[in-house]
Amino acid sequence: MRLHRNLVFATVDALAEIFNEGNYADKVIEKTLKRDKRWGSRDRSFIAETTYDIVRWKRLYAEIAEVKEPFKREDLFRMFAVWCVLRGVQIPDWPQFEKTPERRIKGKFDELSKIRKFRESVPDWMDEIGAKELGEKVWTNEIHALNKQAPVVIRANKLKTTPQELAKKLSEEGIETTNLRNYPEALELKERANIFRTAAFKDGLFEVQDASSQRVAEFLDVEPGMRVVDTCAGAGGKTLHLAALMANKGQIIALDIYGNKLKELKRRAKRAGAHNVETRSIDSTKVIKKLYGTADRVLIDAPCSGLGVLSRNPDAKWKLQPDFLDKIRNTQLEILEQYSKIVKKGGKLVYATCSVLPSENQQQVQKFLKTESGKEFKLLREKSILSSESGYDGFYMASLQKE
Missing domain, CATH: 1.10.940 (N-utilizing Substance Protein B Homolog; Chain A)
Incomplete structure (x- = not known):
């Protein structure tokens, strides 16, 4: 070379x-x-x-x-x-x-x-906290996996195509993919390529979304016709997945504190042909209060340290600071207490992060269940995904039901 x-x-x-x-x-x-x-x-x-x-x-x-x-x-x-x-x-x-x-x-x-x-x-503090929370052996394997370059995974948009049809179309455009056995809508690129230039992308046939991230919308257990609120929607990767799983029937309200992200979500929803998505900017507590007790499903894809996605954001290792972790844990709990009130009786809430630290995950759910708002909920199931075991991003998700 x-x-x-x-x-x-x-x-x-x-x-x-x-x-x-x-x-x-x-x-x-x-x-x-x-x-x-x-x-x-x-x-x-x-x-x-x-x-x-x-x-x-x-x-x-x-x-x-x-x-x-x-x-x-x-x-x-x-x-x-x-x-x-x-x-x-x-x-x-x-x-x-x-x-x-x-x-x-x-x-x-x-x-x-x-x-x-x-x-x-890695910085000293990150190495120490990883070992303390996950144990020496698990952390050693995990940080090793998170230092590998992340594969490019896409999600076939079922509103417009199937993974098989998409693989064929991309192959015609010179991009080869493989099916992922345990992820029904996912394809992995055999080689990195600029897929945003493809006709398949412009036609809204897929979104770039890691395989672990694709687990979150599935975990929400949605059905066509439901009212679903995605509370930290960002640019809408999971919102669009929910729209596809609901076959465009029912209503998805996508909330975020950043209006520019919601603008991007609108653009993506249009390209994907997702017509049941409505965006609302959280510019005051009224926006949340208006929704109390109205949703069949609520997704809290909470802000977090992002330690599970270091393979795609390696500079986060140097930007993250220990005091940010303390701050974000407080934010996570506040969000859980406030946004959980949107769930109606018998409805379900999914709390998810792209972190591998139990203090942002299982421990937060346990803390929430002991609060006034949390007493109405029971934990149905939870799932921790480690990069070292899955080969994809590190994630956590918990499903809770309002009794």
Whole structure:
């Protein structure tokens, strides 16, 4: 593999923005890829994948390169050199890479690989909390799995197609997929590709949605004709899945505190042909109170640490702080107490997170059941999905019934 100067420089520029300015990796990469119209798909995927790779292994690479944040430009080139050595890529004969100590890099890597927080490249506090809550063995396996690049999984939109028809259509557009045995609507891409350019995407035949995330709407046990409230709908991945499961019959009210996300949801719903979705922005407590006691099903896809989705958001390892965890746990409980009141008697509530920490999951449900609002509910079932066991995102979901 021969490295091209403009691609390496673009990667280093992107890393400077992500590490030193605290910008989100996906946004920085998106902007970087627009820099040169002459770049082909190979060039673009080199920049994206190499940037993500170095972000994922930031702590390990910085330790080996003996550099500290904020990183100077030469520090980032040293980290890039570490990436080359560990990936078996020939280091270019450029001034930036003069005197790269290849043997020393390999030696340091062997030495640091014996210590989990360096080997898996995580902050001390995250390593400690993961081990404390999941146990040493489970956490070791889990953080290892979360450091792998996430596969691209899509959900066939049953309002318009079947997984079989979709696989055929994508194959005609040069994109090969495999069926996932235990996930009825899912297809996994055999190779990464820009699927948003396909006619199948523009026609609303699928949504990109991880296999574990596809479990959540199923867990809600919806039927056509029901009234369903998705309380933290965001841009609507699960809302659209619910619309398909309800065959466009009944009503889905999608709520969120961010109006811009709901705008995106409307756009996606139109493309998907989901006609039973209504969006409402939570701009005051009145919005929630009006819905008390009216829904057959309520989904709380709660804000969380996102520790279960580190494989697709590796920069979250460096953005997350321990005090955020305390704050988010309080928010989760407040949301549970308030939004659970939307469920009518005999109706069901699903609480879900994309975290693997019991303190955001099982423990929150147990706390809720002891509160005034929670006393009316009983826990029907719960499911923890670990990335190390499923090969997909880490998730948690609990189904509760209002008695």
